[in-house]
Amino acid sequence: xxxxxxxxxxxxxxxxxxxxxxxxPPTIRDIQTELAISSTSVVDYNxxxxxxxxxxxxxxxxxxxxxLVNRSSGRRNVVAIPVIGQIAAGSPIPVPGDLEGSDVTxxxxxxxxxxxxxxxxxxALRVKGQSMIDAFIDDGDVVVLKQQETCENGETxxxxxxxxxxxxxxxxxxxxxxxxxxxxxxxxxxxxxxxxNVEIQGRLVGVxxxxx
Amino acid sequence: xxxxxxxxxxxxxxxxxxxxxxxxPPTIRDIQTELAISSTSVVDYNxxxxxxxxxxxxxxxxxxxxxLVNRSSGRRNVVAIPVIGQIAAGSPIPVPGDLEGSDVTxxxxxxxxxxxxxxxxxxALRVKGQSMIDAFIDDGDVVVLKQQETCENGETxxxxxxxxxxxxxxxxxxxxxxxxxxxxxxxxxxxxxxxxNVEIQGRLVGVxxxxx
DNA sequence: TATTGACACGAACATGTGTTCTCTCCTATC
DNA sequence: GATAGGAGAGAACACATGTTCGTGTCAATA
Numbered sequence: 386x387x388x389x390x391x392x393x394x395x396x397x398x399x400x401x402x403x404x405x406x407x408x409x410p411p412t413i414r415d416i417q418t419e420l421a422i423s424s425t426s427v428v429d430y431n432x433x434x435x436x437x438x439x440x441x442x443x444x445x446x447x448x449x450x451x452x453l454v455n456r457s458s459g460r461r462n463v464v465a466i467p468v469i470g471q472i473a474a475g476s477p478i479p480v481p482g483d484l485e486g487s488d489v490t491x492x493x494x495x496x497x498x499x500x501x502x503x504x505x506x507x508x509a510l511r512v513k514g515q516s517m518i519d520a521f522i523d524d525g526d527v528v529v530l531k532q533q534e535t536c537e538n539g540e541t542x543x544x545x546x547x548x549x550x551x552x553x554x555x556x557x558x559x560x561x562x563x564x565x566x567x568x569x570x571x572x573x574x575x576x577x578x579x580x581x582n583v584e585i586q587g588r589l590v591g592v593x594x595x596x597x
Numbered sequence: 598x599x600x601x602x603x604x605x606x607x608x609x610x611x612x613x614x615x616x617x618x619x620x621x622p623p624t625i626r627d628i629q630t631e632l633a634i635s636s637t638s639v640v641d642y643n644x645x646x647x648x649x650x651x652x653x654x655x656x657x658x659x660x661x662x663x664x665l666v667n668r669s670s671g672r673r674n675v676v677a678i679p680v681i682g683q684i685a686a687g688s689p690i691p692v693p694g695d696l697e698g699s700d701v702t703x704x705x706x707x708x709x710x711x712x713x714x715x716x717x718x719x720x721a722l723r724v725k726g727q728s729m730i731d732a733f734i735d736d737g738d739v740v741v742l743k744q745q746e747t748c749e750n751g752e753t754x755x756x757x758x759x760x761x762x763x764x765x766x767x768x769x770x771x772x773x774x775x776x777x778x779x780x781x782x783x784x785x786x787x788x789x790x791x792x793x794n795v796e797i798q799g800r801l802v803g804v805x806x807x808x809x
Numbered sequence: 810t811a812t813t814g815a816c817a818c819g820a821a822c823a824t825g826t827g828t829t830c831t832c833t834c835c836t837a838t839c
Numbered sequence: 840g841a842t843a844g845g846a847g848a849g850a851a852c853a854c855a856t857g858t859t860c861g862t863g864t865c866a867a868t869a
């Protein structure tokens with residue numbers, strides 16, 4: 386791809402910057418004024434060049450019809466996943482339905498690279514305590530789950546153990562009429578429990594940790 | 598907050614939908630046509646009502662100057678952080694300058710909840726091997742770093758140990774003329790090394806793990 | 810019944826905004 | 840020097856788009 390001229394690069398940067406400030410693209414005359422270009426035709430000329438090189442898309446006749454090619458498609462697929470509660474060993478985990486339209490104050494974002502398939506039915510929980518330390522999930526981490534009641538063998542799922550009254554995050558294997566729950570850390574021993582005792586809450590999709 | 602009329606709700610929905618399809622807001626006449634409203638003034642009337650109730654923001658005299666209040670501010674702050682390489686114990690980590698304008702194929706997204714302060718100077722690396730397992734960072738995880746050459750005591754940083762020719766992720770404490778590198782896992786012993794031997798590559802900002 | 814206010818209509822008006830045409834300036838090339 | 844092409848200037852044109860004004864309908868209320 387041929388290099389952009391200094392002016393074309395400046396225009397591209399300005400469009401990006403403008404989009405950060407406002408929620409709509411700039412007009413040709415916005416660009417003209419900002420970059421002190423003498424004529425709208427010059428802006429149009431360079432915009433056409435940018436379009437030919439695939440940096441932007443233009444919608445003719447439509448005011449502010451400039452779209453940034455990478456950003457738009459990339460950004461659109463980012464989903465904001467609500468952190469709807471906490472997950473701790475000794476208590477049931479909240480499920481999305483519990484908190485209908487409640488005041489979710491925190492979200493974690495995930496892009497297409499982190500999400501295989503659709504971003505539907507996702508929710509997140511903040512981990513309390515170190516009960517999942519064997520899966521390298523620390524106190525304070527946020528786990529992202531996909532809501533589902535069943536799973537395939539080998540998937541890591543959040544399960545509620547009825548008898549033990551305990552939540553845990555383990556790899557799930559159905560073996561006959563019992564279930565083997567395998568910790569991520571291979572040095573630890575698996576748990577065996579009757580299939581009736583486990584209730585799948587969701588499949589583990591991701592972990593997000595942030596340091597202050 | 599007073600309820601919206603059916604028409605106002607429909608307009609709000611349409612604006613949202615339009616923004617998903619295109620990358621610019623609709624015009625008054627777009628709304629008029631879509632919802633089969635007889636006059637632009639009716640749209641204008643209802644838009645004013647929506648603005649008074651805080652659902653949208655309008656920029657007078659500016660075409661397509663409609664912004665959705667909740668969405669815009671939330672979504673705009675998501676930054677896409679490029680995964681520019683790998684980090685392994687025995688090799689220097691790449692720094693952003695190394696790969697100027699290269700073909701970064703993967704990114705991780707982080708929102709304002711995960712990022713304190715500005716999202717500038719961020720880059721990400723995929724962890725190879727289990728050298729950082731003491732910090733609960735597994736093989737395959739992506740670590741997000743903020744580029745900096747200095748740090749405060751107690752911050753977790755990626756450092757290059759010159760003599761050992763090794764990269765490690767530890768809490769940093771300058772004690773006199775030597776440096777104590779403290780593993781996140783408190784059961785492990787700290788490393789002591791001369792200050793000249795350590796080269797700070799960046800501060801650990803976050804960890805993102807995703808399961809297939 | 811008369812009044813008021815929310816909501817809607819249609820038509821104009823004024824400006825915002827993309828597009829296009831003609832020139833000019835400069836540089837590279839023969 | 841002549842020529843061609845990239846880049847830009849300036850102005851005008853045509854249409855897109857926000858704004859406003861006068862009017863009409865309907866339900867609630869005094």
